[in-house]
Amino acid sequence: MTDGMRERDNGHRETMIRLENLSKTFPGQHEPAVDDLTMEIYAGEIVVLVGPSGCGKTTTMKMINRIIEPTGGRIYIEGEDVTTADPDKLRRRIGYVIQQIGLFPHMTIADNIATVPRMLGWDKKRISDRIDELLETVHISKSYRDRYPKQLSGGQRQRIGVARAMAADPPIMLMDEPFGAVDPITRERLQDEFIRLQQDIQKTIVFVTHDIDEAIKMGDRIAILREQSKIAQYDTPERILTDPADEYVEDFIGSGASLKRLSLSRVQDIQTSDWPVAGLNDSHDGVRDKMQRSGKEYVLLLDDQRKPKRWVSMADIEHNGIPLSEAGWPAVAIVEGRSSLYDTLDTMITSYKGSAIVVDDAGRYQGVVDFDAVLQAIESMRPAQHRDGRAVPEGA
Amino acid sequence: MRSAEETRDTTLAEESWESPQTPETGGPSSGARKGSLLASKLVRYLTMPLILAAVCVGLYLWVGSLELDSIEQRSLNREVITEKVIRHLEITAVATLVVVLLAVTAGVILTRPVMRKVAPYIAAVASTGQGVPAIGVLVLSAILLDQFGFKAAVAALVIYAFLPVLRNTMVGIRQVDPSVIESGRGMGMTKTAVLFQIELPLAVPIMLAGIRTALIIVVGTATLATFINAGGMGDIINTGIKTSREPILITGSLLTAVLALGIDYLAGIAEDVLKPRGL
Numbered sequence: 001m002t003d004g005m006r007e008r009d010n011g012h013r014e015t016m017i018r019l020e021n022l023s024k025t026f027p028g029q030h031e032p033a034v035d036d037l038t039m040e041i042y043a044g045e046i047v048v049l050v051g052p053s054g055c056g057k058t059t060t061m062k063m064i065n066r067i068i069e070p071t072g073g074r075i076y077i078e079g080e081d082v083t084t085a086d087p088d089k090l091r092r093r094i095g096y097v098i099q100q101i102g103l104f105p106h107m108t109i110a111d112n113i114a115t116v117p118r119m120l121g122w123d124k125k126r127i128s129d130r131i132d133e134l135l136e137t138v139h140i141s142k143s144y145r146d147r148y149p150k151q152l153s154g155g156q157r158q159r160i161g162v163a164r165a166m167a168a169d170p171p172i173m174l175m176d177e178p179f180g181a182v183d184p185i186t187r188e189r190l191q192d193e194f195i196r197l198q199q200d201i202q203k204t205i206v207f208v209t210h211d212i213d214e215a216i217k218m219g220d221r222i223a224i225l226r227e228q229s230k231i232a233q234y235d236t237p238e239r240i241l242t243d244p245a246d247e248y249v250e251d252f253i254g255s256g257a258s259l260k261r262l263s264l265s266r267v268q269d270i271q272t273s274d275w276p277v278a279g280l281n282d283s284h285d286g287v288r289d290k291m292q293r294s295g296k297e298y299v300l301l302l303d304d305q306r307k308p309k310r311w312v313s314m315a316d317i318e319h320n321g322i323p324l325s326e327a328g329w330p331a332v333a334i335v336e337g338r339s340s341l342y343d344t345l346d347t348m349i350t351s352y353k354g355s356a357i358v359v360d361d362a363g364r365y366q367g368v369v370d371f372d373a374v375l376q377a378i379e380s381m382r383p384a385q386h387r388d389g390r391a392v393p394e395g396a
Numbered sequence: 397m398r399s400a401e402e403t404r405d406t407t408l409a410e411e412s413w414e415s416p417q418t419p420e421t422g423g424p425s426s427g428a429r430k431g432s433l434l435a436s437k438l439v440r441y442l443t444m445p446l447i448l449a450a451v452c453v454g455l456y457l458w459v460g461s462l463e464l465d466s467i468e469q470r471s472l473n474r475e476v477i478t479e480k481v482i483r484h485l486e487i488t489a490v491a492t493l494v495v496v497l498l499a500v501t502a503g504v505i506l507t508r509p510v511m512r513k514v515a516p517y518i519a520a521v522a523s524t525g526q527g528v529p530a531i532g533v534l535v536l537s538a539i540l541l542d543q544f545g546f547k548a549a550v551a552a553l554v555i556y557a558f559l560p561v562l563r564n565t566m567v568g569i570r571q572v573d574p575s576v577i578e579s580g581r582g583m584g585m586t587k588t589a590v591l592f593q594i595e596l597p598l599a600v601p602i603m604l605a606g607i608r609t610a611l612i613i614v615v616g617t618a619t620l621a622t623f624i625n626a627g628g629m630g631d632i633i634n635t636g637i638k639t640s641r642e643p644i645l646i647t648g649s650l651l652t653a654v655l656a657l658g659i660d661y662l663a664g665i666a667e668d669v670l671k672p673r674g675l
Contacts, residue, residue, distance in 0.1 A: 087584075088584045088585070091582060092583065092584035096579065096582035098579055099575075100575035101575070101579070102576045102579025102580070104580070105598065105674050105675055106597050106598055106673065106675055107674065115583055116583050119584060148674030150674065161579075164583075174582075
């Protein structure tokens, strides 16, 4: 996740892609696959098209680079009507990643990545430099330049697919279930890497998936589609989870929406409770004083580097003979500030005190969260009075 | 991040001419393995030429040990045999070249999406060539062209060998993974670029197999060209039959076989060399 409660100010953002009354009826079919879709995608955001199979999400995405030609409506990219532009030239401006990746098996990794730059007439030096740069970006060793795709693992191939799509630095990338064909662990890693990468490259990305969890993880905004690519809700993951537009969206999110919502927030963004802390070298009396003043039953002891070490209760301190470094019980259930509320809650449930200690990257004490703090955070996520969260298909 | 698939692919690569590489280090495989690979490759490449050479030497010694009568002498001499072999190779080469040009072009055209509906019918017509006995095709060709000789033989052989090349070109292009083509088109490659840079290179191994089959058909069937006065090895065999001279018959047959096997051997090497890397 990039930044916890991702604040967005879509009002001021520039529109990168605009689909206007877009329709597609395949030859020999009566019902349109995509019917009168209008939507806007802003520069630099990841928009996830999600819906059940056959809802037209892939068709919609493929109409943006006109791999599938629309039968009605207009496509605008950066304000320019590209509905009838030369499709080959249009596609060189748009990165394209598909689930099967489609690397050219008879070409080396370097040649695969060089495909679009060569078509754009870059000189050799520039192409070669770009290949090195991209391999580094996707964490693949430069020694792989002259390998062939079949010599790579599934995850590596997927990375090369992404590198190839980014080769000519297109402002827009279309990704059709790009992480669908790899195992769950690799998928998770690729997703995380891609989110990190996106923070740097800030591309406008249209991402298709049928997996709502992936949509929630990857999307700045999610368009939940029903049959014929009709928008059921088009909003941020937070809003979709806390305020689903209708039953269809609720069903699609499935059970556990509130828990999924928790995975979008970070523990550092919620109010930690004020907990008495003391140093390991403090006197027993000093610790007792602090405990009495705070009214809590336990005190957290920190070492010289302010790393949480032990919990002690009043009874532990009464045993004057035991040094503080051995009194009470060790401080467990420690989470980093970057952890999601979901993981924090999980840690809290497993810990025997029902609270978690929050630390920074270096492991230094930041605060303590307990169930109350998490509950409060959940409360604040609920829409105040079902504010204007319901998405209306834009331009409809 | 190595997968089982990767490991399997590496093992497979051992059988191909390309030296396998260990994914972690990126370096070439160990010298010993490479050495034994080279040795097995050498054995494979040298066996056939040695056998063919042995047959030729044996034939030469045997014929040399015989007392040839005047009829036999007229056929079994250096000038005649050289002339017949060259003629045979000319017919084979020209026919194969024409077949490749025509059948590959036809295969490409028939696999274009526009042709999807008519392709099966045209392919059916193309396959009739092989249904008719070779001698029939040769004679019909000579009659239709109203001339006996080289051109008629080439025309007949082209019809006869058309199918394997056409069929393999079509199969070769159709087996190309659609996602590879889609990703090419999706990156803005033109249809022509996709054909020449992706579809055809990826179809090459299967196309080459078809061309090799055509070559074998042509080199064998070209012996029948003698019946429409086009010359070639068929002349020697035919003389042997007509004059009941066994040495002529045996020499003609054995040399034809050596020629066919030799060409097949060369075609096999060409397949290895022309196969795109990475497949």
